[in-house]
Amino acid sequence: MTLYESIGGEPAVRAAVDEFYRRVVNDPDLAGYFAGVDLARLKAHQRAFIAAAVGGPAAYHGRSMSDAHAGLGITGPAFDAVVAHLAGTLSGLGVPAQEITRIAGALAPLRADIVDDRMSTE
Numbered sequence: 001m002t003l004y005e006s007i008g009g010e011p012a013v014r015a016a017v018d019e020f021y022r023r024v025v026n027d028p029d030l031a032g033y034f035a036g037v038d039l040a041r042l043k044a045h046q047r048a049f050i051a052a053a054v055g056g057p058a059a060y061h062g063r064s065m066s067d068a069h070a071g072l073g074i075t076g077p078a079f080d081a082v083v084a085h086l087a088g089t090l091s092g093l094g095v096p097a098q099e100i101t102r103i104a105g106a107l108a109p110l111r112a113d114i115v116d117d118r119m120s121t122e
């Protein structure tokens with residue numbers, strides 16, 4: 001059974017998308033990145049995130065991660081904050097901690113493509 005199935009399939013994922021969306025846009029450190037992005041894109045964003053995390057059927061066939069995030073000035077802490085909101089959302093759905101750690105680990109390689117080099121001080 002995949003994680004997608006074990007958390008309850010599509011209804012659970014839909015609930016997770018709504019919750020993750022709410023957390024991200026209500027975070028004052030993140031809201032600015034999403035201001036002015038249209039709702040359809042925002043929803044696509046949250047869905048892609050959750051799908052990548054839980055291995056659901058909704059594969060993403062859009063722009064590369066580096067193209068999609070180019071020029072947005074995303075900082076390392078902003079990346080970490082988005083991943084933390086995902087972790088909090090999954091935790092609220094009853095996903096076990098070690099599974100959440102594994103998911104965060106699976107997203108980590110995307111960091112280099114998403115964080116803007118100009119924003120990096122390391």
Ligand code: HEM
Nearest residue numbers: 033034037041044045048049062068074078079082107110
């Ligand atoms: C693992 C991490 C991430 C994944 C898998 C992801 C996924 C995506 C995808 C699939 C799109 C394209 C949507 C489309 O073209 O319709 C997108 C766009 C976007 N992402 Fe992310 N994202 C990640 C991290 C972040 C972070 C950390 C931020 C900001 C703090 C962010 C902000 C945005 C914004 C603002 C757009 C819309 C750009 C635009 O179309 O104008 N993303 N992301």
